Amino acid sequence: MALVVQKFGGTSVADADRIREVADHVARCRRRGDQVVLVVSAMGKETDELLRIANEVSKSQPGREMDLLITAGERKACALVAMALNDANVPSASFTGSQAGFNTDSNHRNAKIVEVNPTRIREAIDNGMVPIVAGSQGVSPEKDVTFLGRGGSDTTAVALAHALEADACELYTDVSGVFTTDPRVVSDARKMPTISFDELLEMTAVGCPKPVMRSVEVAQRFRVPLHVRSAFTWEPGTWVVEEDPTMEEAIVKAVVPDTSEAKVTVIGVPDQPGIAAGMFRSLADAGVNVDMIVQNVSLEGRTDISFTCPHDEAEEAAKICETTSGEDCEVHTDTEVGRVSLVGAGMKSNPGVAAKMFETLAAANINIEMISTSAIRISCVVRSADVDNATQALHDAFDLATA
Amino acid sequence: MALVVQKFGGTSVADADRIREVADHVARCRRRGDQVVLVVSAMGKETDELLRIANEVSKSQPGREMDLLITAGERKACALVAMALNDANVPSASFTGSQAGFNTDSNHRNAKIVEVNPTRIREAIDNGMVPIVAGSQGVSPEKDVTFLGRGGSDTTAVALAHALEADACELYTDVSGVFTTDPRVVSDARKMPTISFDELLEMTAVGCPKPVMRSVEVAQRFRVPLHVRSAFTWEPGTWVVEEDPTMEEAIVKAVVPDTSEAKVTVIGVPDQPGIAAGMFRSLADAGVNVDMIVQNVSLEGRTDISFTCPHDEAEEAAKICETTSGEDCEVHTDTEVGRVSLVGAGMKSNPGVAAKMFETLAAANINIEMISTSAIRISCVVRSADVDNATQALHDAFDLATA
Numbered sequence: 082m083a084l085v086v087q088k089f090g091g092t093s094v095a096d097a098d099r100i101r102e103v104a105d106h107v108a109r110c111r112r113r114g115d116q117v118v119l120v121v122s123a124m125g126k127e128t129d130e131l132l133r134i135a136n137e138v139s140k141s142q143p144g145r146e147m148d149l150l151i152t153a154g155e156r157k158a159c160a161l162v163a164m165a166l167n168d169a170n171v172p173s174a175s176f177t178g179s180q181a182g183f184n185t186d187s188n189h190r191n192a193k194i195v196e197v198n199p200t201r202i203r204e205a206i207d208n209g210m211v212p213i214v215a216g217s218q219g220v221s222p223e224k225d226v227t228f229l230g231r232g233g234s235d236t237t238a239v240a241l242a243h244a245l246e247a248d249a250c251e252l253y254t255d256v257s258g259v260f261t262t263d264p265r266v267v268s269d270a271r272k273m274p275t276i277s278f279d280e281l282l283e284m285t286a287v288g289c290p291k292p293v294m295r296s297v298e299v300a301q302r303f304r305v306p307l308h309v310r311s312a313f314t315w316e317p318g319t320w321v322v323e324e325d326p327t328m329e330e331a332i333v334k335a336v337v338p339d340t341s342e343a344k345v346t347v348i349g350v351p352d353q354p355g356i357a358a359g360m361f362r363s364l365a366d367a368g369v370n371v372d373m374i375v376q377n378v379s380l381e382g383r384t385d386i387s388f389t390c391p392h393d394e395a396e397e398a399a400k401i402c403e404t405t406s407g408e409d410c411e412v413h414t415d416t417e418v419g420r421v422s423l424v425g426a427g428m429k430s431n432p433g434v435a436a437k438m439f440e441t442l443a444a445a446n447i448n449i450e451m452i453s454t455s456a457i458r459i460s461c462v463v464r465s466a467d468v469d470n471a472t473q474a475l476h477d478a479f480d481l482a483t484a
Numbered sequence: 485m486a487l488v489v490q491k492f493g494g495t496s497v498a499d500a501d502r503i504r505e506v507a508d509h510v511a512r513c514r515r516r517g518d519q520v521v522l523v524v525s526a527m528g529k530e531t532d533e534l535l536r537i538a539n540e541v542s543k544s545q546p547g548r549e550m551d552l553l554i555t556a557g558e559r560k561a562c563a564l565v566a567m568a569l570n571d572a573n574v575p576s577a578s579f580t581g582s583q584a585g586f587n588t589d590s591n592h593r594n595a596k597i598v599e600v601n602p603t604r605i606r607e608a609i610d611n612g613m614v615p616i617v618a619g620s621q622g623v624s625p626e627k628d629v630t631f632l633g634r635g636g637s638d639t640t641a642v643a644l645a646h647a648l649e650a651d652a653c654e655l656y657t658d659v660s661g662v663f664t665t666d667p668r669v670v671s672d673a674r675k676m677p678t679i680s681f682d683e684l685l686e687m688t689a690v691g692c693p694k695p696v697m698r699s700v701e702v703a704q705r706f707r708v709p710l711h712v713r714s715a716f717t718w719e720p721g722t723w724v725v726e727e728d729p730t731m732e733e734a735i736v737k738a739v740v741p742d743t744s745e746a747k748v749t750v751i752g753v754p755d756q757p758g759i760a761a762g763m764f765r766s767l768a769d770a771g772v773n774v775d776m777i778v779q780n781v782s783l784e785g786r787t788d789i790s791f792t793c794p795h796d797e798a799e800e801a802a803k804i805c806e807t808t809s810g811e812d813c814e815v816h817t818d819t820e821v822g823r824v825s826l827v828g829a830g831m832k833s834n835p836g837v838a839a840k841m842f843e844t845l846a847a848a849n850i851n852i853e854m855i856s857t858s859a860i861r862i863s864c865v866v867r868s869a870d871v872d873n874a875t876q877a878l879h880d881a882f883d884l885a886t887a
Contacts, residue, residue, distance in 0.1 A: 097540035131560070137500035139567030146570070149578050150563035153556040157534070160553035164542030167549070175552050180627060224583060224604075 083248040084206070085110070088120040088216065088238035092255040093312035094158050095125035103253075104165035106315060107211060111171060116206055118245065119213040120238040121162050123154025128231070144189025148218075148228040152178070155215035155234070163213050173211040176201060178218030178226075182244075183237065185219035185227045192219060192227035194236070197244035206245075214241060235296030243303040250305050252292045257311035258318035259284070259291075261481035262336040266472050269482040273334065274317075277324040280334050280424050283458040286372075287422040288339025297321065324426055332427035332434060333479040338472040340419040340465050342372060343395035344451070346387040347402050348411040357386060360405045364390075369398045373420070373453045373460060387451055389462065392416060418450065419468035422460040423475060429456050441478040447471050486651040487609070488513070491523040491619065491641035495658040496715035497561050498528035506656075507568035509718060510614060514574060519609055521648065522576075522616040523641040524565050526557025531634070547592025551621075551631040555581070558618035558637070566616050576614040579604060581621030581629075585647075586640065588622035588630045595622060595630035597639070600647035609648075617644060638699030646706040653708050655695045660714035661721035662687070662694075664884040665739040669875050672885040676737065677720075680727040683737050683827050686861040689775075690825040691742025700724065727829050735830035735837060736882040741875040743822040743868050745775060746798035747854070749790040750805050751814040760789060763808045767793075772801045776823070776856045776863060790854055792865065795819060821853065822871035825863040826878060838862050844881040850874050 087107070094100050103119075110117050123131075131151050135142055159175040166173035178185075182198035205212040216234025221227045229236055235252055242250035257272060259281060264270040276284075278301035285294040292309055300307045300321065310318025350356055357376070364371055374388045390398050399414045406412065428434045438459055442449055447470060451462035463471055476482065490510070497503050506522075513520050526534075534554050538545055562578040569576040581588075585601035608615040619637025624630050632639055638655055645653035660675060662684060667673040679687075681704035688697040695712055703710045703724065713721025753759055760779070767774055772793050780788040793801050802817045809815065831837045841862055845852055850873060854865035866874055879885065 097537065100541050134500065134564065135567060138503050138564045139571050141570045142567055143570050146563040146566040146578055149566075149580070150560055153560045153563075156559075157553055157556045160549040160556075161537065161541045163549040163552075164538060164545055167544045167546050168542050175549055177552070177629070226580070 082114045082116060084116045084118070084245060085249050085251060086118045086120060086238050086242040086245065086247045087251045087253060088234055089122065089162075089253045089312055090234065090255070091122045091125050091127070093253050094121055094162060099312075100161055100165045103162060103312065104169040104171065107166060108169045108171050111211070117211050118202060118206065118241065118247070119162060119211060120216045120234055120241060121155060121158045121213060122216045122234040124158045127154040127157070145225055148189045149226050151228050152215070152218040152226050155217055159213050159215040166211055166213070171211055172209060173213055174205055175213045175215070177215050178237070179220035181212070181214045181241070183219030183240075185221055185229070187221040187223060187225070187227070189227060191230040192221065194219060194229070194240050197240050199241060199244050202241070202245065232293035232295070235293040236299055239296045239300045239303075239305050239307070242305045243299070248306070249308055250300065251308045251310060252296070253310060253312035254291050255311070255313060256291055257314055257316055258309055259289070259321075259335075261334065262472055262476050263338055266338055266469050267336075267476045270476070271482055273319050275320045275322055276334060277426055278321055279324060279457055280426055281321050283422075283424045283455060284335055284337050287337045287420060287424070287458065287460055288341060289337050332431050333423050333425040333481065335424045336472050336475045336479070336481065337422045337424060338419065338468045339422070340468055341391060342389040342418070342420060343392050343414060343416040344387055344389050344418045344462060345395060345398050345402060346385060346413045346415070347406045348385045348413070349383045349409050350386055351407050352382050352384045356407060360402055363401050363405045364398055367397060367401055369394045369401070371398075373451060373462065375451045375453060389418070389420070389451075417465050418462050419465035420460050420462050421468055421471040421475065422458055423479070424458045426457050428459070435459050437478065438475065441474050442471055445470055445474040485517045485519060487519040487521070487648060488652050488654060489521045489523060489641050489645040489648065489650045490654045490656060491637055492525065492565075492656045492715055493637065493658070494525045494528050494530070496656050497524055497565060502715075503564055503568045506565060506715065507572040507574065510569060511572045511574050514614070520614050521605060521609065521644065521650070522565060522614060523619045523637055523644060524558060524561045524616060525619045525637040527561045530557040530560070548628055551592045551595075552629050554631050555618065555621040555629050558620055562616050562618040569614055569616070574614055575612060576616055577608055578616045578618070580618050581640070582623035584615070584617040584644070586622030586643075588624055588632070590624040590626060590628070590630070593631060594633040595624065597622060597632070597643050600643050602644060602647050605644070605648065635696035635698070638696040639702055642699045642703045642706075642708050642710070645708045646702070651709070652711055653703065654711045654713060655699070656713055656715035657694050658714070658716060659694055660717055660719055661712055662692070662724075662738075664737065665875055665879050666741055669741055669872050670879045673879070674885055676722050678723045678725055679737060680829055681724055682727060682860055683829055684724050686825075686827045686858060687738055687740050690740045690823060690827070690861065690863055691744060692740050735828055735834050736826050736884065737828040738826075739875050739878045739882070739884065740825045740827060741822065741871045742825070743871055744794060745792040745821070745823060746795050746817060746819040747790055747792050747821045747865060748798060748801050748805060749788065749816045749818070750809045751788045751816070752786045752812050753789055754810050755785050755787045759810060763805055766804050766808045767801055770800060770804055772797045772804070774801070776854060776865065778854045778856060792821070792823070792854075820868050821865050822868035823863050823865050824871055824874040824878065825861055826882070827861045829860050831860050831862070840881065841878065844877050845874055848873055848877040
């Protein structure tokens with residue numbers, strides 16, 4: 082008998098039919114002998130809808146009030162799933178973040194979990210019930226409702242699985258697992274049966290949409306076995322596990338395409354200590370999510386700095402650079418860029434991977450504009466129009482379609 | 485400087501514009517020097533919408549889960565009003581039922597308030613803030629969310645006004661006060677500047693729609709001055725107060741038409757102790773809201789009993805009567821009835837009122853089918869088609885259009 086925390090995302094509980102499917106699935110798991118704890122997100126586009134009405138009503142949107150507003154979505158989904166389970170003859174009870182023992186800091190909109198004391202959840206399990214926990218929420222030391230941020234339900238599920246010493250945390254979503262690349266781009270993309278935490282973190286860092294990075298970090302820290310799988314086909318998905326010896330053979334595991342970022346280039350930055358630091362400090366203070374940063378070789382006391390950031394932050398980022406980079410600098414913003422990344426733990430000890438990547442792109446007549454690497458990842462910025470071709474070419478070159 | 489609890493109903497916070505109007509009104513009250521505490525209902529048809537999705541998802545709808553679901557509506561409205569106040573430069577903070585100190589029993593769907601400990605609300609007032617309390621909700625001894633029932637926000641407001649020893653409780657709604665009769669039926673219906681608790685209770689008991697009876701009872705018990713007024717015109721409304729000496733002159737205060745009930749008649753009930761009692765016990769156990777009851781004079785050991793109940797409960801009521809009233813009884817259901825009632829504290833010592841009422845209806849050629857009286861009310865059941873004419877005739881006969 083295993084204890085499993087199952088998290089259902091917004092699309093998995095989007096309407097009455099989907100909620101009943103979740104209830105049927107839980108009933109099947111119980112018949113198989115598993116103990117199940119659920120974590121649910123808000124239904125479908127509910128969170129977007131709550132943000133829309135907040136925008137209609139208010140310009141200021143204080144964090145404390147936004148958190149009360151937004152968390153209503155998960156509570157609603159939670160209550161409805163509990164009702165559907167009741168109809169399916171599965172004894173169950175809903176729990177808000179506070180009731181489930183999620184104590185957080187007071188950082189509204191993006192609260193961090195301080196401690197999980199799931200006393201009531203344990204009691205419910207011991208009484209043979211399925212507890213259903215509202216995702217992405219908790220209570221602050223001031224006894225105010227807090228929201229863990231968009232995608233916080235994944236983190237709720239992982240933290241709860243850790244606190245309950247669960248055997249696994251299953252993240253149910255609208256994809257059936259983690260793929261060698263985006264199946265919409267490459268038709269022979271292959272679902273991987275396992276992937277390491279490090280690899281998945283690198284993949285999410287460069288644009289792989291699921292699961293949410295923060296939850297993978299928490300899972301890795303506490304060694305919570307994650308299973309990313311589909312709430313539509315219910316087939317086995319991808320297990321996220323610690324790196325294991327058998328993985329050494331696979332050099333490259335996945336190709337991740339991403340067109341969500343723009344490139345900002347600052348030309349002629351004085352090559353003096355503190356100038357670049359001041360610029361990136363200002364960008365951080367303004368909340369710009371700077372990702373790749375590349376600095377070219379310094380020539381005549383001046384250097385060029387390029388970085389990427391989300392499309393909708395590029396304009397503000399460019400303005401900040403203009404005011405902080407010094408008088409003689411030029412700032413260019415380019416929204417027609419894309420990024421393609423190779424990820425794989427085996428790359429650490431295989432220096433030939435970068436060379437093969439560059440050769441493959443050259444053979445496909447694709448120009449590389451920026452390069453950045455980590456121990457288990459290489460990313461190239463190219464024209465956005467070239468991203469799909471680059472992805473297909475790399476997927477072929479590294480034989481990712483065959484296990 | 486007065487401390488005022490202001491309750492805003494669903495239509496008063498139905499959309500972003502209305503929410504901003506509420507914020508502007510509160511800002512005006514503050515400039516005038518008042519301390520304001522708000523209680524808000526769910527927006528517009530939100531509660532109906534939550535019930536609709538619950539019906540779509542579940543047949544069983546356990547009370548505990550329904551309460552978590554439904555209370556999301558008031559929380560959402562509460563957060564949005566707080567944001568709008570912030571935009572209007574009024575310092576404010578939202579509070580859920582639990583945060584506001586509403587301790588209830590565990591009777592889900594229709595929880596009763598056990599105690600109100602508004603420590604956080606007092607602190608907020610002392611800090612110069614406008615606290616905004618989510619209506620119709622509290623927390624049970626088991627630390628579960630409870631719902632006070634439809635219309636429970638009025639009760640929240642009155643109970644809070646009592647706990648805070650507020651100077652007044654203002655119930656903002658879509659009508660501008662309490663009228664001498666329904667203004668949609670009688671064009672010269674007059675808004676009353678004051679009415680007594682007893683009179684208002686009798687009026688709501690016979691179909692006057694606002695405010696909710698339970699809240700008036702609580703207000704009367706704790707002597708909380710109520711002000712029923714409009715959130716659309718913002719004009720002064722009707723004060724509900726304890727009976728005062730000046731009221732003795734007004735004999736009849738209002739005519740209340742009502743077509744929401746049906747009549748069930750049981751003919752030939754054995755006139756023995758316990759038969760009628762058993763019938764009404766069965767009706768009560770089935771949740772039928774029996775209102776007027778009339779029993780005719782007993783003839784040859786048998787009697788006829790008629791009662792009214794809401795239209796949608798009449799069919800079930802008739803069935804119950806058939807099985808509990810004895811073999812030789814006949815049960816008739818009549819849905820084409822209506823009721824017209826006179827209400828006024830002065831009627832106690834004016835026996836001529838009933839006679840004048842019957843004469844007025846006779847002169848208008850309206851047949852009376854049932855009569856019931858209390859110390860300050862007389863109700864007549866007539867054909868539903870006659871209700872409007874009866875209302876107009878009585879409003880004229882008792883000179884209610886002139887103060």
